[in-house]
Every structure is written in structure tokens, then in C-alpha cells.
Amino acid sequence: MPAEPVVATVHIEASPDRVYEYFTRPDAIVRWMGEYAELEPVPGGQFTVNIGGAPVRGRYLQLDPPRRLLISWGYAGSERLPPGTSTVEVRLTPEGTGTRVELEHRDLPAGERPGHDIGWRHYFGRLGVAVSTGDAGPDPGMDDPGTLTR
Amino acid sequence: MSDAAFHALAEPNRRAILRVVRDRPRSVNEIAERFEITQQAVSQHLKVLKQAGLVDVRRDGQRRLYVVRPEGLAGVRDFLAEFWPASLERLKQAVEQAVEQAVEQDDAG
Numbered sequence: 001m002p003a004e005p006v007v008a009t010v011h012i013e014a015s016p017d018r019v020y021e022y023f024t025r026p027d028a029i030v031r032w033m034g035e036y037a038e039l040e041p042v043p044g045g046q047f048t049v050n051i052g053g054a055p056v057r058g059r060y061l062q063l064d065p066p067r068r069l070l071i072s073w074g075y076a077g078s079e080r081l082p083p084g085t086s087t088v089e090v091r092l093t094p095e096g097t098g099t100r101v102e103l104e105h106r107d108l109p110a111g112e113r114p115g116h117d118i119g120w121r122h123y124f125g126r127l128g129v130a131v132s133t134g135d136a137g138p139d140p141g142m143d144d145p146g147t148l149t150r
Numbered sequence: 151m152s153d154a155a156f157h158a159l160a161e162p163n164r165r166a167i168l169r170v171v172r173d174r175p176r177s178v179n180e181i182a183e184r185f186e187i188t189q190q191a192v193s194q195h196l197k198v199l200k201q202a203g204l205v206d207v208r209r210d211g212q213r214r215l216y217v218v219r220p221e222g223l224a225g226v227r228d229f230l231a232e233f234w235p236a237s238l239e240r241l242k243q244a245v246e247q248a249v250e251q252a253v254e255q256d257d258a259g
Contacts (some may be wrong), residue, residue, distance in 0.1 A: 002226040008234035014245045022241055031244035033237050037172060051173075054220050075220065101241070103234055137168045 005106035016092040020066035023090055047071050048123045057083040057108060067092055075106065158202035163187060164195045168204060168218055173236065175208055175215035 023027045024041035034051040047058040055076040062070040069090045074083035091102045158164055170181050182189040196216055199205040203222035208215045220229050
């Protein structure tokens with residue numbers, strides 16, 4: 001059973017044409033995602049981006065410039081999310097003087113066993129403390145001290 | 151999710167370190183300068199995170215760079231649920247910065 005899609009959205013003060021380039025040009029994509037990219041923005045063309053050392057591999061499945069992209073997404077060598085298993089849809093819609101970017105990442109695998117997909121966010125909460133033993137020390141609660149970047 | 155991973159994540163500084171290395175590889179120095187704990191303490195936390203399979207180490211010349219290991223996190227979906235909003239925020243900054251620079255250049259020319 002697949003997991004719920006991940007959705008994210010943002011408004012950008014620039015035209016869809018300009019935003020679209022940031023999903024299709026290697027020099028533009030690495031301005032916001034990853035350190036290295038090889039992109040062939042044609043149907044079936046490669047979508048290769050290394051992000052924080054994680055080798056994201058996929059293909060452009062559909063392109064409708066500058067309104068929509070459909071990209072397959074996986075990690076090379078990953079058993080959990082191998083290349084071709086999940087898809088990312090990006091929709092760019094004019095909004096005021098800018099663009100609304102809507103992203104949906106779907107066909108993600110669910111956890112292998114119940115509770116697995118409790119996941120990342122909850123590890124930042126009490127759960128990790130509750131199930132761990134040893135020198136965890138006092139936990140301030142759900143959130144981190146505010147000294148950090150996000 | 152292994153007990154080691156739970157244990158590693160139970161410590162607030164380690165969760166914070168994980169966030170710092172989530173988006174790109176960083177050296178111990180780069181990580182330590184964001185915290186009010188010693189570099190030695192950061193190194194110790196990184197060792198625990200590495201043993202739990204939550205970070206990987208890469209070599210860059212003389213430097214050792216630490217990066218998050220997505221496979222070590224049980225919930226791929228939840229990893230991406232944090233990844234995408236943060237990425238789109240950086241996309242916004244990158245595009246709008248470029249637009250501003252283009253306008254400034256037009257003004258200058």
C-alpha cells in the first residue's frame with residue numbers, strides 16, 4: 001500500500017517561464033537543490049541530481065512548458081526507493097505578478113511494517129525518548145533549541 | 151528503525167545536527183560553528199549518528215564531510231515531507247534573487 005503523497009507549495013515573484021528553467025537547467029537547479037545535475041528535459045530524458053550525497057535518479061516523463069512537469073524519482077542503489085518508483089509532479093500557475101508552484105510527490109512506498117512511517121517528524125518528539133534507553137538525558141520537548149538553521 | 155537509530159535521535163543536539171547535514175555535506179567545523187557545544191562533542195554525536203546509520207562520511211581531499219543518509223531514516227515519506235517545503239523555499243530565494251539582480255543590471259545599464 002503506497003504512502004500518502006507529499007505535497008508542497010510556494011509563491012514566487014517571477015514568471016512561470018523563469019521558474020520552469022529551475023527545473024530543467026542544471027546550472028539553475030543546483031541553485032536550490034543538489035550539488036550536481038545532468039538534465040535532459042525531453043520526454044524520457046534523464047533527471048540526475050546529487051543532493052547532499054544522495055544520488056537522485058529519474059526521468060522526465062511529461063513536459064508542458066512552462067506549466068507542468070512530471071518526473072520519476074528514486075535513489076540509485078536504494079532498496080527502499082529505487083529509480084523509477086515514485087513520481088514528482090510540478091505545476092506552475094500564474095498568480096498575481098508571480099507564479100504558484102505546486103509540487104506533489106507520489107507513489108511513495110509505505111513503511112514495511114505498521115508504525116514505520118510514523119517517521120521523521122515524530123523522532124523529533126517524545127517517541128524517540130520514550131523508546132530509547134541510556135544517556136538520552138533530559139529532552140526539552142517537541143522542538144529543538146532555536147539556534148539552528150532550517 | 152533500529153534501536154540504535156532511536157537512541158541516536160533521542161538526543162536533541164543530534165537531531166539538530168541531522169538537520170544541518172540534511173541539505174548538503176558539511177565538515178565537523180561547519181557543523182560545530184552552528185552550535186554552542188564543543189567540536190569534540192559534535193564529533194562524538196556524529197560518531198553515534200554514523201553508527202546508527204543516520205549519516206554517512208565522505209572524503210573531500212583532507213576533509214571529512216558528513217551527510218544525512220536517507221536510507222537510515224525509516225520513513226521515506228516523512229523525510230520528503232520535510233525535504234520538499236525546505237527545497238521550494240530555497241527555489242523561491244534563488245529565483246527571486248536572480249530576478250532582483252536582473253532588474254539591478256537593467257537599471258545600471
